Amino acid sequence: MKVLIIPYNYPTINNSQKAIFIADQVSMLREQGNDVTVLGAIPKTASEAIKSRCFRFGRLSEEKDVVSFPAIRGMDRLNNTLQLAIGKKLFQQFLLHNPKPNLVHVHNASCGALALWIKKNYDIPFVVTEHSSLKWKKLCEKSLILYKESKANIAVSNAFGMHLSLKYKQIFHYVPNVVDxxxxxxxxxxxxxxxxxxxxxxxxxxxxxxxxxxxxxxxxxxxxxxxxxxxxxxxxxxxxxxxxxxxxxxxxxxxxxxxxxxxxxxxxxxxxxxxxxxxxxxxxxxxxxxxxxxxxxxxxxxxxxxxxxxxxxxxxxxxxxxxxxxxxxxxxxxxxxxxxxxxxxxxxxxxxxxxxxxxxxxxxx
Structure with missing residues (x-):
């Protein structure tokens, strides 16, 4: 199976622990013979740059289709617009040299806009794994749209899945994070x-x-x-x-x-x-x-x-x-x-x- 992973974050040279469970899942899928590509634009604020002591942007991961871009804290609309635009460009470049994936797997609704665009323009289904603790709080209308359009929704704990199912009136399957x-x-x-x-x-x-x-x-x-x-x-x-x-x-x-x-x-x-x-x-x-x-x-x-x-x-x-x-x-x-x-x-x-x-x-x- 050809799977495209869209992560909300990903380990970098400067921070090998960042969202390591997504990288572990990628390794698992590849070891089982799946053709997996990780692709997406990761927002990086000034405070994150200072914390990581890395002030460079672009390809900072072993995955060549994952890039970071400068983001401004509190300006979500601008950051989301940039993230989607860069994601579209990355995917279009990917298709120049690779066949279409069978499935897109989004990690967190926060980066799901690219999956919606891919489904609309290339008819590729997607699934969503929700990790964000912010989802314990108020309902997000944009997330609801994503969950409705997805082939399946996943939560990483039973309690979290029950909470999301009740809040968003969608089925959430429990699949824990994989750990090495x-x-x-x-x-x-x-x-x-x-x-x-x-x-x-x-x-x-x-x-x-x-x-x-x-x-x-x-x-x-x-x-x-x-x-x-x-x-x-x-x-x-x-x-x-x-x-x-x-x-x-x-x-x-x-x-x-x-x-x-x-x-x-x-x-x-x-x-x-x-x-x-x-x-x-x-x-x-x-x-x-x-x-x-x-x-x-x-x-x-x-x-x-x-x-x-x-x-x-x-x-x-x-x-x-x-x-x-x-x-x-x-x-x-x-x-x-x-x-x-x-x-x-x-x-x-x-x-x-x-x-x-x-x-x-x-x-x-």
Whole structure:
């Protein structure tokens, strides 16, 4: 099958973690013998350029038909117009040297205008996978048009799919993000052992990622006499607030902000840790949960819309609210989780083999 992927974002040379789950899905489709092209224009604001320390635009990915263009925050109409115009040009150039794809797969309604144009002008059907946590909020009329025109709609968690189905009155199929399970799998030899237990939390330093809850939870363990450390991987606008919190709680020797990490650094951090914390307020999925469990880590997650489709009693704990999260972290330490069983669970649910079967059924609708 010839598949055209239109991503809302994509890993670049400067940020290999950006929307990595889309790249993993592309790899999965190609490994199964499909002819896959990734094509689209990715908006890049000044703040994103500063954050990535890359002020170049154009082809910054291994995929030659993915380009970035300068975007202005708050000027959505202009940005969307540019994105569509560049996308049209890229697709027309693609057709000069390639046959038409059988199917277009859009990742996020935000970049769906190109799929609508392709369907109208070239009669190529499309499917949509919605990842955006913004869709938990108010209804978007443009998204509704896209969902109605699509061959099938996909959500990356059960709760998110039910929410979208009710809000948009369209069927949404649950297909989880694929994760490179074997990349994060760890042999027994590298794990840190001993009295001191290591917790890890990974995610952008934003209000939604809620790292302050992880910090306060570890503080509660220390007050109970446990010997623990917390390592937080990620960068973002809440960095200074988190540093102030760490200092105010006198945790400078117990909690460490590591900054932005590469995929290899994340793998190494997970492999040297004992438990994973996901205190996010809202998630549509939770790729880091899968990565952590692939490394054999038991997890504690706040119920946030995404984690409920992932965490079971065999692999970790779910907390209804922040108070329960703080209470359950000590329970996590007392429970006996089996690393191999955790890995087998994520392999059966979120590996390339497992997700591919589900996705192909959607493609054939």
């Amino acid at each position: 399970i074997n990349f994060f799998k760890k042999a027994d030899s590298g794990r840190i052992t001993g009295a001191c237990k290591t917790f890890v939390s990974i995610g952008n330093l934003t209000v939604n990622k809620n790292h302050q809850l992880a910090i306060r939870s570890v503080k509660s363990l220390l007050e109970k006499g446990y010997e623990v450390k917390l390592f937080i991987g990620g960068a973002g606008p809440e960095e200074q607030q988190l540093k102030k919190l760490i200092k105010s709680l006198n945790l400078q020797k117990d909690v460490f902000l590591l900054g932005q990490l590469s995929r290899l650094q994340i793998k190494d951090l997970l492999n040297r840790s004992d438990y994973f914390l996901l205190p996010s307020k809202k998630e549509t999925f939770g790729v880091v949960l899968i990565e952590a469990m692939a490394a054999g880590l038991p997890v504690l997650a706040l119920k946030n819309g995404g984690s409920e489709s992932i965490v079971t009693p065999e692999v970790g704990l779910l907390a209804e609210n922040e108070q329960f999260f703080i209470e359950k972290i000590s329970l996590l330490l007392k429970m006996d989780f089996q690393k191999n069983a955790i890995f087998e669970y994520v392999y059966s649910k979120f590996s390339q083999c497992a997700v591919m079967k589900t996705l192909l059924k959607i493609y054939k609708i």
